[in-house]
Amino acid sequence: MSEVWSPGNVRKIYTRLSGTDFYARLMKRPFLVLTVVLIGFVLVLSVFAPVIAPQDPNATDLYGKNQGPSEEHVFGTDYLGRDLFSRTLCGLQTSMAIALTTIFVTFFIGTAIGCYSAYHGGWVDNVFARIIDVFLAFPSIILALALITLIGPGIFNMILMLAVVQWASFARLMRGQVLSEKNREYVQSAKAAGLPAWMIMVKHIAPNCIMPVLILATMDIGHTILAISTLSFLGLGIPPSVPEWGSMINSGLNYMRIAPLNVIIPGLAITVVTLLFNIAGEGLRDVSDPNSDNTVAL
Amino acid sequence: MKTILEVLSLNVTFPTRNGRILASQEISFQVNEGEICVLVGETGSGKSVIGQSVLHLLPESAEVTGSIRYFDKEIFMISEEQYAPLRGKEISLIPQNPGGSLDPIMKNGKQIAEVLDHHKSKEKKTGTVFNILSRLGFLSPRLIAQEYPHELSGGMRQRLTTGIALASKPRLLIADEPTKGLDYVARKKTMEMFSQLKENKHDSILMITHDLDLAEMIGDTVGVMYSGELVEFGKVEDVFCSPKHPYTRGLLKALPRNGMVPMPGISPGLGDLPGGCYFHGRCDICCSEGEAVHPDWYFGDGRGVRCHKY
Numbered sequence: 276m277s278e279v280w281s282p283g284n285v286r287k288i289y290t291r292l293s294g295t296d297f298y299a300r301l302m303k304r305p306f307l308v309l310t311v312v313l314i315g316f317v318l319v320l321s322v323f324a325p326v327i328a329p330q331d332p333n334a335t336d337l338y339g340k341n342q343g344p345s346e347e348h349v350f351g352t353d354y355l356g357r358d359l360f361s362r363t364l365c366g367l368q369t370s371m372a373i374a375l376t377t378i379f380v381t382f383f384i385g386t387a388i389g390c391y392s393a394y395h396g397g398w399v400d401n402v403f404a405r406i407i408d409v410f411l412a413f414p415s416i417i418l419a420l421a422l423i424t425l426i427g428p429g430i431f432n433m434i435l436m437l438a439v440v441q442w443a444s445f446a447r448l449m450r451g452q453v454l455s456e457k458n459r460e461y462v463q464s465a466k467a468a469g470l471p472a473w474m475i476m477v478k479h480i481a482p483n484c485i486m487p488v489l490i491l492a493t494m495d496i497g498h499t500i501l502a503i504s505t506l507s508f509l510g511l512g513i514p515p516s517v518p519e520w521g522s523m524i525n526s527g528l529n530y531m532r533i534a535p536l537n538v539i540i541p542g543l544a545i546t547v548v549t550l551l552f553n554i555a556g557e558g559l560r561d562v563s564d565p566n567s568d569n570t571v572a573l
Numbered sequence: 574m575k576t577i578l579e580v581l582s583l584n585v586t587f588p589t590r591n592g593r594i595l596a597s598q599e600i601s602f603q604v605n606e607g608e609i610c611v612l613v614g615e616t617g618s619g620k621s622v623i624g625q626s627v628l629h630l631l632p633e634s635a636e637v638t639g640s641i642r643y644f645d646k647e648i649f650m651i652s653e654e655q656y657a658p659l660r661g662k663e664i665s666l667i668p669q670n671p672g673g674s675l676d677p678i679m680k681n682g683k684q685i686a687e688v689l690d691h692h693k694s695k696e697k698k699t700g701t702v703f704n705i706l707s708r709l710g711f712l713s714p715r716l717i718a719q720e721y722p723h724e725l726s727g728g729m730r731q732r733l734t735t736g737i738a739l740a741s742k743p744r745l746l747i748a749d750e751p752t753k754g755l756d757y758v759a760r761k762k763t764m765e766m767f768s769q770l771k772e773n774k775h776d777s778i779l780m781i782t783h784d785l786d787l788a789e790m791i792g793d794t795v796g797v798m799y800s801g802e803l804v805e806f807g808k809v810e811d812v813f814c815s816p817k818h819p820y821t822r823g824l825l826k827a828l829p830r831n832g833m834v835p836m837p838g839i840s841p842g843l844g845d846l847p848g849g850c851y852f853h854g855r856c857d858i859c860c861s862e863g864e865a866v867h868p869d870w871y872f873g874d875g876r877g878v879r880c881h882k883y
Contacts, residue, residue: 460673467628467668468688468737469661478687479676 307558321371328361341534385445393453410443452484494556497549583639611788614798665743671730675722682718692741728759807876
């Protein structure tokens with residue numbers, strides 16, 4: 276590990292990166308750089324949330340409930356007297372952990388199915404394409420709701436259900452990419468060189484198709500955070516002891532008149548994090564596309 | 574001399590909206606060990622289809638009959654699993670368009686190494702990659718190996734695809750239009766490269782081209798294709814000095830050095846072939862028989878021709 280991060284190596288990596296078009300296009304978009312830095316900050320925050328949090332997010336103090344901001348509680352307290360700032364920070368960890376796991380799972384399942392289906396073609400592709408269509412035909416949040424009611428709440432079940440409703444959009448995008456890519460000449464010549472199908476898929480087709488799927492994944496992190504909050508707001512998903520933004524808003528609603536920050540802060544947090552990932556996704560799309568040079572959006 | 578590849582009455586048909594297209598009909602020829610066999614013909618005369626047939630790379634919709642034998646072993650009417658060990662290892666392809674045939678986001682060296690790896694070359698890998706590159710005339714193989722295909726010129730890409738095809742040390746190499754789209758210098762270099770390969774007597778090459786000069790310069794045997802058929806086949810000296818089929822004669826006359834006399838008419842589309850001899854509308858020695866009866870393939874003494882006059 277230490278070798279990888281030695282100053283010489285880092286400088287070498289930087290020199291190579293800074294020579295690429297990708298880097299040049301990224302540097303033309305200062306707001307995008309800011310977004311990326313902020314996302315890095317959010318990720319660090321979420322990893323170290325329990326350490327950074329000034330107080331135990333679950334420590335109740337019924338004498339000091341529903342308080343406004345004070346020196347001790349930066350954002351005040353909720354209806355059980357728990358520190359709102361600490362809960363929001365730890366809620367970030369919950370959201371990021373679930374969202375990233377879900378996206379990793381859906382990304383791999385979706386791209387694998389989409390790639391295999393398109394490359395294989397014939398009836399296999401037909402069957403998978405119809406299955407994907409069926410999954411896309413359901414309104415995803417309602418499907419997730421129904422499924423969670425069916426198998427019960429819980430973090431693991433929530434990840435499972437979000438994966439079930441989301442893999443199809445990844446599979447469809449990947450399938451479309453591979454369908455157009457698999458007839459390219461380099462795939463034909465890889466076949467002629469005698470490489471087996473899995474190797475052609477993994478080493479040649481997938482790397483050439485993956486960028487749009489990566490962009491979708493980045494944007495979907497935001498959507499997933501939103502979905503997690505929606506499900507917890509409705510009381511499905513995360514157990515009440517775990518701090519989570521959706522359930523925080525839900526419990527704060529009853530005391531909105533006396534302690535409005537209990538609704539506003541988690542709501543803002545959801546908005547900001549979702550927005551960050553959406554902007555990053557769109558920025559990634561622009562940066563990866565050489566034709567976007569003249570249309571600087573961010 | 575052993576026969577490495579023997580094609581017998583190969584027929585390839587593609588069903589299309591406008592009826593069946595006979596892409597190649599009753600093709601028969603053979604390639605001997607250490608020889609370069611060149612198939613020449615116009616665009617759409619079914620040359621590439623033959624290469625694809627030998628490599629089992631025809632589209633799934635193709636309907637095929639006939640037989641292709643590789644060292645007396647049937648390799649055409651066999652399953653994909655039985656064929657797989659041959660492809661790339663024993664028989665390999667230099668693809669038609671070197672620009673598009675390289676993975677755009679894989680480093681040049683890795684593209685060769687991958688083939689080496691897969692076909693389990695015993696030699697040390699990096700050394701071999703550099704050896705292959707320098708044998709192909711790259712002056713700084715180390716640099717080239719670290720670059721991507723888009724950083725190379727057309728001629729360099731041509732050499733790189735050749736290197737990939739040669740990496741597994743195949744017994745039979747199929748080169749599909751190696752000089753297509755190259756400028757004069759790059760074409761000349763490619764010719765030189767193939768001449769070098771020819772000196773190395775192990776390799777047999779089936780070359781598909783419409784470059785008659787290339788065929789004459791490096792070929793041992795040559796087959797002339799017209800409308801999906803082989804109309805003439807024989808040793809290069811024989812075919813170029815005493816062509817028997819009127820189409821071959823016309824082709825040679827159309828060469829700049831032979832006066833550049835164009836042939837009358839255009840070749841018929843593969844979808845609506847005329848009755849009788851396919852060439853009879855354009856033939857300068859056309860006989861009444863040719864208008865009614867399709868000529869058979871006369872073969873003897875290493876020389877074949879499809880014409881009523883022989």
